[in-house]
Amino acid sequence: MPGGEVIDPPHSLKATEECHFDQTLEIDGGIPDKVNCYEGVFYNYFSIGMDAQVAYGFHHLRNEKPYLAQGPISNKIIYSSYSCTQGWFLTPCVSDPSLRQMPFCSCAVEIIKVLVSGGVRAIVALNLHNYGSGRNPWGKLKPEYLEKRGFVEAHADDGLLEIFGLKQGWHASFVMVELISAKHIAQASSIRLEIRGGEWKDAFMQMDGEPWKQPMSSEYSTFLEIKRVPYQSLMINRE
Template identity: 50%
Template sequence: MELEQELGAKQAALQHDSSSSSSSSEEDEKLKAARVASAPGPATLPLPPNPFTEQGKRISPKDELFRQQFVMPQYLRMAMAAAVESKLVEYPGSDVPTQSQNPNAPLYPLIVMINSRSGGRKGPALRAALNDLLSKEQVFDLSVTPPKDFFRYGLRCLERLAEYGDQCAKDTRNRLRILVAGGDGTVGWVLGSTIELHVEHRMPIPPVGTIPLGTGNDLSRSFGWGGSFMFSCRPFVRRYLRKASSSQTAELDSWQVMVMTKYGDKVQLPHALHPQQHIPLVEEDASSDVKAASFEGIYYNYFSIGMDAQVAYGFHNLRERKPYLALGPISNKIVYSGCSCVQGWFCTPCSANPRVRSLRNIMRLEVKRESNGDWEPVDLPQNVRAVIMLNLQSYASGRNPWGHPTEEYNQKKRFVQPTAHDGILEIFGLFDGWHASLVMLSLRSAKRLAQACAIRMHLIADQRHRIYMQMDGEPWRQPLCANENSTIIEIMPTPTRSLMLKAS
């Protein structure tokens, strides 16, 4: 009996040990699983905000370093864009930084103005690339925002912030540079708008560089920016922006043109000319009943009258009617040559059309060789059909029609070696398309007529009732009548020179 009780006790002890061991093993397993679940794995930290991302687009580190040289702080960009859009100079925002924040101005703050209709319609693609490399607030389409709006509102807003003691705005204003993407007419449009800064003594005047999108691009060639813009890819655009940072400044003469005509209501003038008050046609008789509509404008490269302007007018109208023909500089030149043949530029001696005849019968030309000199008449040869008043030594895609006369020739004719800032215009004539072709091929020089500090032209109808003119590539058709003083044109130097960026 005792033996059975002892065996039962041992058996119960074994069962208790097994149950306790199984429960402990279960607890061990649970503890082990809990330890595994709670064991620290690889650290998963939140990613910092990407400094190369702006407006949802990724920017490479290379582009970010590039942007630091040109892109203004965001509050300045937004302030200028809001001022231009609202046409108000006061910044309505509340995010102007305090002095303790003190943001730094870029070394080369840059504003780009694009003529989206120049250069085979490359403007939109170029603008997209510039928006990525700079910012959309620093890129203006001139078809939407004329340059005067930027200078009157955007730049004035920046100046107002500087007046309030914003050092970043002040440094940005003093370092500001402007890059114009377009042809010679577009560059002249922007340069003409800076005249307002001179008048209002808003210094310093921002220097202007170019991205050549036009056909001739003589202003661009003269200051080292090249004759054509081939690609809108980022590396190519970046190269032009770097040029704007490394360029030195250079002066450029600017010339004021005044057109006085009886037919002011019938003339469709380019945007480079704007109307002024009505004045008498004859200066000596201020009480004359014959009044003229007066138009003024500024040009920087050339003013021409005659057959070359007629060809440019035909090309301009054709491009407006059929924009698909303007695919780029090469196609433009082909179309331009076709217009030359159609207009009779090459067939002038065989044509009875009075529109293509000599200018001698309809124009009287007078010049001042010195600023304080008297008006002197200039005799026009009988076969001259185009007269050009040239400021630069680049015409028709980089040609030099004035040539390189010898020192003896210059002394005999009282000529000087021309430069872009000498205050003198070179006046020369072209006979016909064949003569012009030889001049363009540098096989012959143009007919040198005079050098002048001021020019006056009286136009009168002969057998034709209109004449063609152009100013920096912008042509128009001028009506004429039999009255001797039906149209008077004067060209005078402006009081100040323009400031250009000269690319190395």
């Protein structure tokens, strides 16, 4: 990312002095004189967009005024109020195309660029089927639909990320109660996301429920890559 510090990064995201650029990376506008690189690990999901913005507002308020969030009922009331006041339910999608059409790249065998439709206000990369208190917004898809979209049945150990979008608060609410499924975007073993500032100077992101504010530049792109770590965590049974 161009020079600039991440605001309130999660514990699992750390700054690193080494920055490695993929030789296949097409950079529009060149590389700035100063760049900052961060790396971290998530297990369940990564998301960018309105859901992360609402989570950031809630966490920020809870840290500043912990006496307001003392139980599950008060937490839900505060969370719901942030969802409404920040436009998750009420306002149309921002018109800035730099925030609407964000390309993903699947790097399993070849790089495939995917453009996200303008109605999507939050994008989630799901590793384990555990989003929003254990929900699975990807859903259980029928074999006919999987074949039509070129998807495979999702499993926790398949090495693939399920990438889906949420359009707005009502859509997300119906997805959470499993009345409908999320907007399916892609499946990939790794992802490269390019974002650039426009009307908005910051993007909101979260990993496993830990949100942060990501500064953006209108002159240079910020790249985010998600890929599997070279090692896996194991649980050992002494028996």
